[in-house]
Amino acid sequence: MKKIVLACGSGIATSTAVAQKVSSLLNDNGYDGKYEIVQCAISEAKETCADADLLVATTVAPDGLECPYVSGVPFLTGVGRPAAEQEILSIMAR
Template sequence: MKKIVLACGSGIATSTAVANKVSTFLDENGMAGKYNIVQCAIAEAPSQCADAALLISTTVAPAGIACPYVSGIPFLTGMGAAQAQQQILDILTK
């Protein structure tokens, strides 16, 4: 099971919207049951990323994260979404 950390400013609003889109995308690409999404505030991201496969954030990645980072902004705006989706698949399927 791959842990995906999804962070935003508070860990509630935009991370929930992005989590829904990422879950749908991953499930449609054969990853159903192979990942777990943990939502948090960006301040908690460094500690949450210690055992994570990926950080997706709607803010700038904080210093000290120990996992790959993908911006979550394309999941909110639609701009660059295909590239962000491909980055996520590349990271999770290595």
């Protein structure tokens, strides 16, 4: 089971919107039931990512992360979304 951390400024608003889109992406690509999503504020990301497989954040990632980072902004704007989706799918395939 992969642990995906979704972070935004507060851990509520934009991370929820991105979480729905990431879940749809993963489910549509055969990962249903193979991941868990944990939402948090970006200030909690470093600690929350200690045992995570991926951080998707709508803000700048903190220094010293222990897991890969993918920007969540493309899931909000649509700009660069295919590349962000491919990064997530590549990490899931590991």
